[in-house]
Amino acid sequence: MNKQLTRTLFTGAVLIAAASQAFGQFAATGTTSLSVAVAAESAISITTPTTTLSEASGAGLFGSPYTGTTNFSYKVRSTKVGGGGSITVKITADFAAGGPSVATPPTGDAMTYGCTATASSATACTGPVTASTSSATTVATFATDAHSASGVGSSDSGSVTWTLPNDPVYKTGTYTATATFTISAT
Amino acid sequence: MLASEFKHKFFIAALMGALAAAPRAGDAATVSVSNNLDANIQANGSLSAPLSANLTHTGTVFNSFSGAVSLQYRARTTASGGGSLTLKVIQDFQSGGPSASAGDLSYTCSAAGLGTACGTTTASTTSATNVVALPVSACTGGGSPCSSTDPNSVVVTFTLADRASVKTGSFTANVQFTISAT
Numbered sequence: 092m093n094k095q096l097t098r099t100l101f102t103g104a105v106l107i108a109a110a111s112q113a114f115g116q117f118a119a120t121g122t123t124s125l126s127v128a129v130a131a132e133s134a135i136s137i138t139t140p141t142t143t144l145s146e147a148s149g150a151g152l153f154g155s156p157y158t159g160t161t162n163f164s165y166k167v168r169s170t171k172v173g174g175g176g177s178i179t180v181k182i183t184a185d186f187a188a189g190g191p192s193v194a195t196p197p198t199g200d201a202m203t204y205g206c207t208a209t210a211s212s213a214t215a216c217t218g219p220v221t222a223s224t225s226s227a228t229t230v231a232t233f234a235t236d237a238h239s240a241s242g243v244g245s246s247d248s249g250s251v252t253w254t255l256p257n258d259p260v261y262k263t264g265t266y267t268a269t270a271t272f273t274i275s276a277t
Numbered sequence: 278m279l280a281s282e283f284k285h286k287f288f289i290a291a292l293m294g295a296l297a298a299a300p301r302a303g304d305a306a307t308v309s310v311s312n313n314l315d316a317n318i319q320a321n322g323s324l325s326a327p328l329s330a331n332l333t334h335t336g337t338v339f340n341s342f343s344g345a346v347s348l349q350y351r352a353r354t355t356a357s358g359g360g361s362l363t364l365k366v367i368q369d370f371q372s373g374g375p376s377a378s379a380g381d382l383s384y385t386c387s388a389a390g391l392g393t394a395c396g397t398t399t400a401s402t403t404s405a406t407n408v409v410a411l412p413v414s415a416c417t418g419g420g421s422p423c424s425s426t427d428p429n430s431v432v433v434t435f436t437l438a439d440r441a442s443v444k445t446g447s448f449t450a451n452v453q454f455t456i457s458a459t
Binding site for chain 1 (some may be wrong): 323326370373435455456457
């Protein structure tokens with residue numbers, strides 16, 4: 092009983108001591124330390140949600156592939172030492188049957204893309220890169236300690252220009268595929 | 278008269294005189310003394326702030342960091358005075374991190390237990406900015422005309438911009454709260 096009482100009193104004393112340390116004493120001034128842990132982060136926004144692939148004007152006679160550009164903006168912060176990151180793209184919904192195909196294109200008809208990255212924070216892909224429905228392919232990479240432009244509202248930008256061969260085997264019609272961009276940073 | 282007889286009679290006479298002069302049982306020996314007690318009640322203020330607070334955020338898409346600091350304070354102001362509870366960033370975040378001097382740190386206040394709380398305000402490293410404005414004849418505790426609670430409290434919620442240009446790591450700034458009353 093005495094031991095239990097002693098233990099209870101001791102616990103109470105510790106709690107009171109902890110509480111008094113967590114809060115400063117009453118005085119004319121008081122100082123609080125604000126701590127923040129800044130980690131690697133990344134975010135991306137596609138600025139052209141729908142990209143239309145079209146033939147070059149006047150090309151005709153299958154002389155020009157279908158092309159179109161998807162623009163995006165992004166923010167990145169990678170770890171000071173040993174960090175990095177990337178922007179990748181994966182075709183998550185292929186064109187409908189009868190049209191072009193990313194997963195199983197006719198020979199020579201693979202959809203490819205090239206990349207731009209306007210900021211020094213990223214290294215853009217060297218095209219042409221073949222798009223894939225089964226794996227994500229690289230659009231841009233980030234080095235360690237990479238940072239997008241300063242400023243709360245500012246961001247960097249980049250683009251992917253798609254090239255889809257114009258094969259007469261495709262049936263006429265409108266076909267849609269979905270490309271999903273993913274950004275990551277460590 | 279012999280000297281010894283004289284001493285004996287003198288002692289008896291002195292004893293009787295002393296007994297006659299002593300207060301008898303039932304007599305009141307009352308002495309009244311007046312003294313002025315002047316209490317000089319002056320304006321005053323004190324506060325208590327937590328020693329630390331963490332600024333955190335959810336997600337990884339450059340949402341701002343935020344954290345709340347609960348302040349307790351007591352104040353008494355004169356009929357012609359007033360007062361304030363202010364804050365100042367006395368030590369900015371370390372180099373490479375967020376910057377209060379660049380305007381990254383702002384705050385807003387909950388309703389104050391006594392006085393008028395701040396709106397959204399950018400914290401400063403060069404000047405104290407308002408947290409609570411204390412009116413004239415303000416006082417803490419005891420109920421009307423003072424506040425009903427003792428101590429009074431106000432919650433200061435800090436918001437720290439999460440800029441991509443900031444390096445990764447842990448950073449700390451010190452904020453000093455000051456209360457004054459006249």
